Amino acid sequence: MTDVEPKLSVKRENEDTLEAADSKRARLDANGDEPSATPVGVRKHSRDQTADENGADTKRVRQTPVKTEVKSEPAAASPRKAATPKGKYAEADSDSESESNSDSDADDKKSLAARLASKAKASPKPSPKAKAAAPSSAKKAPTPKKAAKKESSDEESEESEDSSEDEDDGSDESGSDSGSDDDSDDEDAYDDEDAPKPKKPAVKKAASPKKAAASPKTKPAAGTSKKASKSADGDGAVTKKKKKADEDDEDVHKWWEEDLTAMLGDGSERWQTLSHNGVMLAPEYVALPPQAFFKYNGQKVALSLPTEELIGFYAAMLKSDYVTKDKFNENFMVELRKVMTKEEKALITDLAKCDFTVIQDYFEQQREIRKNRTKEEKAAIKAQNEELVKQYGFCLMDGRKERIANFRVEPPGLFRGRGDHPKMGMLKRRVVPEDITINCSKDSTPPAPPAGHKWKEVICNKTVTWLASWVDGISGHAKYVMLNSASKLKGLNDMKKYEKARDLKKHIKHIRRSYTEDMSSKEMAIRQRATALHFIDRLALRCGNEKDPEEQADTVGCCSLRFEHIKLEEPSTVHFDFLGKDSIRYQNSVDVEERVYKNLIIFQKNKEEGDLLFDRLTTTALNKYLTDFMPGLTAKVFRTYNASITLQEQLKLTPTDGSIHEKVLAYNRANRAVAVLCNHQRSVPKKFGEQMDKMDEKIEAVKKELNEARKVYKETKDEKKKAAVERLKARVDSLVIQKTDKDENKTIALSTAKLNYLDPRITVAWCKRYDVPVEKIYNKTQRSKFAWSMGVPTDFTF
DNA sequence: CTCTGGGACTCAGAAAGTTATGC
């Protein structure tokens, strides 16, 4: 692999995060992504330092590791294509237009409903499963679990089940493997006008498929053997078309094969009949055993039950870094004083004198015990759990059994806000039946509240999808119990979301042209709107609603960017550095068009830290403006659109003649590009450093071997030795790639994009085209969530 | 019409739990 080289060097420099960032950039250069060179270079030096400073002064930095800073090329600055915005946009337009798939072309003018409807009929669901429901179920596994279940004899059913699940045989790997590569692709692909540029190169990591043990009815021991044998042959057969689309153990309601027009209807009613067993409340608090005691100022202190519960909550968090935060401790003490008895209050006044360690140790012990349970015990607990799921986990909606996502009411505890949340450490109080509103059919039997209690209210509201709700004590906002993602209600919405994003594709050219023009409007509000939209579109920023600083962490999105969140650097570079959703830091440096740059100078003029950059713009106004281009269009659609289109573009880089393994790698790389675009991050895994060191050692060891082998070969000229040398060399390469891959994935979270931004039809169609079993990409849960997309035609284009 | 607050639903990463893999 050619790319190995650059990577190697990269790795070496990777001493610390900053270095890492640098090396990444270096890599970009190396890639030969031409023009971008300038910006990249420039950014390189100044950036790291400033990043630090900024981080420091804003002090909004979350404990997250420094994000590697990356530069992204807004499409506007896209190196490859067109230099002038105008040209570029023009091109883009035409491109995208022509590209649009037949479907959309044809349906261009139709309404979403019409489109969906026609799709349902015409669309092709090549896969067997897709065809009529009846036949398919007959042939493949009897869907109905009930039926199938007892019929275990039915081979087919088993087979399908298993294979879908396992398939993985060894290949799944994906994960870590070899990866490689990428150096070049990332940016390239982005030429496409449609696709925004990723902030940094992509790599892959994989979240690969693999089985899911989870499903409720999974098979116990017996399954294993079955599985094994089955998958063996099943696999082969499946390869191509993935004949089994089984997923379901349950009967799957193939709503997507029905008349979607009706479903989209006026949308006011989401269901007709609904019955369920209510929610599962958190268990009552049970006093700690005497050996788990609390000490204050060195003295053992007996606590009242409510106090003990709070103390216990705190003790359980001793290992987190919440306890190192003043706000958390302060809020906790306030809460503690609220529940303490007079005597306790008099005694316990200083958190520093509290000793929770005995309780903490006790919890630790309990955890050990739990971990060391025997097989039988574990099985018993599992069975119990399944019982609960059986009782509370499902509801009957419009005659269909649907799985409920969160039927367990949130238990009490100390609020764990993300980032610098003003309420962290506050007590999230216990939710009681009297807090809960139940939603179900008028004619159904409402779930019974626990003895001695009653629900706050039982209502029948068919226009909403929740089964139960209560008001969260911390935020004051409602919490809802809803169906899980495999349900029709969620699936339909999901499909609509992607259809809307595809619709945007038809308007994007026009919209881009409009906001580009508006960029020079005389009216400041319009200029701001144009500039903001430009960022939302090209950088996939979130809209950015207003927030209440007293109640929530200080995070921002595009419209709420403040003066201090961007720094301008001549001639035309914008450095973004702010905390976004979940206090995830967004750092990016972008070269923008002159007009954008000039606008930003104006917007910053006469402002200081704390002032809104887009002070004349509101999210409502922005969305209103967007709606005029296309009904239902809002800022968030751009994220979905850009994410999906990026995936589609990146997937074009898949090696046609590669192994499945390589193809999966290509997929993960594309996935990663999107994650980078959307700034989906994760904290560095605890043992990451250690694991990295281990890999280093391993690499060194193999290298040593390699050198030895070389020596021997030189001396003996034995052909056999030569082969050995080659083998070792390959091994080293592979290890290095693995390590690079792992490192690049260090702070990138792939699953969010996969689950929420990437149109599954792109993925499914890709799988079909490249003969990759979907199971390699989507695990069981994901397959059921995206069941509606499995029948997509091979030539589907987003 | 704008502003406010309630309401409902999507999307987020971490933690907890399982399973696969390597030694």
Place this chain on the structure above:
DNA sequence: CGCATAACTTTCTGAGTCCCAGA
């Protein structure tokens, strides 16, 4: 083969988006 660890999966619940009604 058994154990430790790595790699996923699932669960959990916090944090956004956006709509709507009412003043």
